[in-house]
Amino acid sequence: MSEAALAEKTVELRILRYRPASDEHPSFDSFEVPYTDDMSVLQALQTTKDMSTARCRSAGPAAWLCAEAAG
Amino acid sequence: MMINGKPRLACNTFLRHLPPGAVTIEPLDNFPIERDLVVTVGDFVKKIESIYPYIIPKEPRTIEDGPYLQTPAQLAAYESFSDCINCMLCYAACPQFGENPDFIGPGAMALLKRYNGDSRDGGQQKRLDAIHGENGVWSCTAVGICSEVCPKHVDPANAVNQNKTNSAFDFFLRFLRPGGAR
Numbered sequence: 001m002s003e004a005a006l007a008e009k010t011v012e013l014r015i016l017r018y019r020p021a022s023d024e025h026p027s028f029d030s031f032e033v034p035y036t037d038d039m040s041v042l043q044a045l046q047t048t049k050d051m052s053t054a055r056c057r058s059a060g061p062a063a064w065l066c067a068e069a070a071g
Numbered sequence: 072m073m074i075n076g077k078p079r080l081a082c083n084t085f086l087r088h089l090p091p092g093a094v095t096i097e098p099l100d101n102f103p104i105e106r107d108l109v110v111t112v113g114d115f116v117k118k119i120e121s122i123y124p125y126i127i128p129k130e131p132r133t134i135e136d137g138p139y140l141q142t143p144a145q146l147a148a149y150e151s152f153s154d155c156i157n158c159m160l161c162y163a164a165c166p167q168f169g170e171n172p173d174f175i176g177p178g179a180m181a182l183l184k185r186y187n188g189d190s191r192d193g194g195q196q197k198r199l200d201a202i203h204g205e206n207g208v209w210s211c212t213a214v215g216i217c218s219e220v221c222p223k224h225v226d227p228a229n230a231v232n233q234n235k236t237n238s239a240f241d242f243f244l245r246f247l248r249p250g251g252a253r
Contacts, residue, residue: 012092012093014093014094014096015096016096016097016098017107018106020105026104030093035086037087039086039087040081040082041081041084041089041094042081042082
């Protein structure tokens with residue numbers, strides 16, 4: 001299977017979020033991450049985190065602010 | 072953490088073994104959420120500390136006395152209880168701990184058994200005294216789900232029940248001991 005075909009498979013994670021500084025109550029966020037057959041839930045979570053950090057990189061000097069907002 | 076509503080290890084749970092569709096991930100049940108999937112574990116650590124989780128020698132020993140030897144049978148008496156990795160899944164599963172956060176809980180009970188079952192240890196009485204109370208071993212109603220969710224097969228439910236027996240024995244034995252009932 002080509003890498004592109006592998007990357008097409010995704011899994012949806014419904015993750016309970018709670019940021020005490022801004023949230024009154026915990027609530028669910030959905031994330032779509034690439035799926036591989038050998039993936040553990042922990043790896044899926046790490047991928048989720050890496051993806052939201054990567055999105056913030058384009059924010060330049062404000063990257064930390066973006067990451068903070070995204071959690 | 073809670074994966075599809077069940078307490079499981081995230082590193083040991085594979086997506087391919089979960090039903091197709093969205094995977095729900097929540098922080099461990101029965102603990103206050105600190106942030107996102109992180110829970111506050113301070114109370115759990117205090118409970119672990121409260122049962123003297125170390126060997127209390129029967130009499131003082133020096134380096135010259137050499138290593139403390141044990142037979143395989145003496146090791147087998149407590150070995151399974153020493154496999155606990157403090158993952159707290161048993162606390163997330165335990166309905167009694169959910170009702171009463173002061174309940175000492177299955178993990179600490181298993182650890183207590185690990186030390187009280189050790190032939191080198193002389194601290195049995197101290198530890199039993201720590202679990203006689205209302206929030207000690209007697210808060211357990213023998214649901215048994217702690218042993219079901221344990222990823223290391225420590226069998227905390229078994230430990231709790233042995234502790235109940237020992238706690239009850241100790242209650243009656245104290246009347247026979249010099250000094251009598253306290």
